[in-house]
Amino acid sequence: MNKIQRVLIVGGTHGNELTGVYLVQRFEQQPHLVQRPSFDTRTLLSNQAAIAAGVRYVDQDMNRCCDRQSLATPTPAAYEVARAQEISRHFGTTGSTPADVILDLHSTTANMGLTLILDDHHPFKLQLAAALSAQQPALRVYSSANSGRQQDALRSLGRFGFCLEVGPVAQGVLEADLFHRTEALVLQTLDYLDRLNQDTPTTAPHPLTLYQYLGTVPYPKDSKGRLQAMIHPQLQGQDYQPLHPGDPMFLSLTGETIAYAGEDPVFPVFINEAAYYEKDIAMVLTRPQQIEVETWVEPESEARTCR
Amino acid sequence: MNKIQRVLIVGGTHGNELTGVYLVQRFEQQPHLVQRPSFDTRTLLSNQAAIAAGVRYVDQDMNRCCDRQSLATPTPAAYEVARAQEISRHFGTTGSTPADVILDLHSTTANMGLTLILDDHHPFKLQLAAALSAQQPALRVYSSANSGRQQDALRSLGRFGFCLEVGPVAQGVLEADLFHRTEALVLQTLDYLDRLNQDTPTTAPHPLTLYQYLGTVPYPKDSKGRLQAMIHPQLQGQDYQPLHPGDPMFLSLTGETIAYAGEDPVFPVFINEAAYYEKDIAMVLTRPQQIEVETWVEPESEARTCR
Numbered sequence: 001m002n003k004i005q006r007v008l009i010v011g012g013t014h015g016n017e018l019t020g021v022y023l024v025q026r027f028e029q030q031p032h033l034v035q036r037p038s039f040d041t042r043t044l045l046s047n048q049a050a051i052a053a054g055v056r057y058v059d060q061d062m063n064r065c066c067d068r069q070s071l072a073t074p075t076p077a078a079y080e081v082a083r084a085q086e087i088s089r090h091f092g093t094t095g096s097t098p099a100d101v102i103l104d105l106h107s108t109t110a111n112m113g114l115t116l117i118l119d120d121h122h123p124f125k126l127q128l129a130a131a132l133s134a135q136q137p138a139l140r141v142y143s144s145a146n147s148g149r150q151q152d153a154l155r156s157l158g159r160f161g162f163c164l165e166v167g168p169v170a171q172g173v174l175e176a177d178l179f180h181r182t183e184a185l186v187l188q189t190l191d192y193l194d195r196l197n198q199d200t201p202t203t204a205p206h207p208l209t210l211y212q213y214l215g216t217v218p219y220p221k222d223s224k225g226r227l228q229a230m231i232h233p234q235l236q237g238q239d240y241q242p243l244h245p246g247d248p249m250f251l252s253l254t255g256e257t258i259a260y261a262g263e264d265p266v267f268p269v270f271i272n273e274a275a276y277y278e279k280d281i282a283m284v285l286t287r288p289q290q291i292e293v294e295t296w297v298e299p300e301s302e303a304r305t306c307r
Numbered sequence: 308m309n310k311i312q313r314v315l316i317v318g319g320t321h322g323n324e325l326t327g328v329y330l331v332q333r334f335e336q337q338p339h340l341v342q343r344p345s346f347d348t349r350t351l352l353s354n355q356a357a358i359a360a361g362v363r364y365v366d367q368d369m370n371r372c373c374d375r376q377s378l379a380t381p382t383p384a385a386y387e388v389a390r391a392q393e394i395s396r397h398f399g400t401t402g403s404t405p406a407d408v409i410l411d412l413h414s415t416t417a418n419m420g421l422t423l424i425l426d427d428h429h430p431f432k433l434q435l436a437a438a439l440s441a442q443q444p445a446l447r448v449y450s451s452a453n454s455g456r457q458q459d460a461l462r463s464l465g466r467f468g469f470c471l472e473v474g475p476v477a478q479g480v481l482e483a484d485l486f487h488r489t490e491a492l493v494l495q496t497l498d499y500l501d502r503l504n505q506d507t508p509t510t511a512p513h514p515l516t517l518y519q520y521l522g523t524v525p526y527p528k529d530s531k532g533r534l535q536a537m538i539h540p541q542l543q544g545q546d547y548q549p550l551h552p553g554d555p556m557f558l559s560l561t562g563e564t565i566a567y568a569g570e571d572p573v574f575p576v577f578i579n580e581a582a583y584y585e586k587d588i589a590m591v592l593t594r595p596q597q598i599e600v601e602t603w604v605e606p607e608s609e610a611r612t613c614r
Contacts, residue, residue, distance in 0.1 A: 170478060176540040227332075
């Protein structure tokens, strides 16, 4: 595999997720923190209008408009599409300063701790995930590969896109502890990429737990589309914990418990994420899979495989 | 004092504070919960456009535009001012169905638990606060009477305005446990008002702790107005706890601790409230004062006093 030449750290793809916004500001004020000998590190506040307005997005979700069709729109009306095109011209795979790795910093109101999101199972991504997991046992790795979602996230503009999703933290709030834990993870990621570039094997064979997308669960609603239930208090904050058939899932506004009716245990994430109310997603169901990621041993080949 | 004839329960004055929005929806679906023999109970979703959009406000903060001047504006441009005028025409003191008590349901990202906010120290308000405190030891009572803020909150439209401020909960999130605790407090308030109307003495002399407004603290910023520090992790979530001279207050993005430089202990509230970033308020400082609220004994007079 070709070496990593440029890493782009992005904050503010959602303008009210302040952890990423202020981490990028910090890195811009103290660039030595993110500079590494073997590659060029850039930082970017992506959705500047949304950041200024303190909202998730101005016209449309920037993390859903980086697909080919949007990028090919001649005169986009939506601010975010225009901005995606601009970012693609710079950091896209055919851009002026293409990013090999995009690390997009997000936060969630769900209790997801430190989560690394992969959109596919490219060996390089699994390798990075395994290496970070070995260093940060609290790190969870979520894979959206089975979701059927097209490549429309901002991170998809780069050769290898990663998302850091950290929580719980309210939209519009900067929370110091999570800020520092996220910063540490970003710096560990850069260190890993630097070691990889310098041909130093960095991980032993490592078991990696991938929480793989199974589906989403909508909120119970009435015929007028009004919310009729909320996340059950027993499920609130229980991201990545098993939900068994019959376990409480929702509590209706009138006090009835609605149980999980599936046949197999699932592991919900994004439980009660504020931004997903409008997408009618109460939670995302996953199932963990243990895989073994082989030690990276042949720097110039694609020898890293997943079995 | 004249009896309470009408109580108005309001949700959604800030459209992204869902606890109040869905409590009002629940009360509208099950009106027997809030009906009491001795008065008329009404419910209202105040900022309907903001609720629909999932934002705090559309044009301007509805909880700052119920002042006399706004209410007298002939053709208001802002949605919230027009809506405030409409609500005033119905529930204002000279409206068609005036509300004696307005209970406005708010939420905060700060760790304020269940907080009752008073804007002045009218004996009736202190009496209610003392009665609720006796039933709910976890209830805190915050007084904004010294803040110099004019009467511009939605609750100021009624004869007696109260605000319930509950947290921590993210904007745009409905959290079941806090929902139920808020509901219980609303129902206790209605029960108290009903007993008061029926001339049944309800409280013994009760010591009431009032957390009184001292001032606000802005965020440290650079010359361009950019945030340079966040709430110190040792202060995060410590609402209503004493902050002593020299205690950590902020942590700069570059890692320096900024200590509280005052001479006396203070008790911060609204610590890291998302909606106050735009108001440049990192926290509100208070000082608790113990007062004794006399037992309510003479139903037709204003005999309740505070000493």
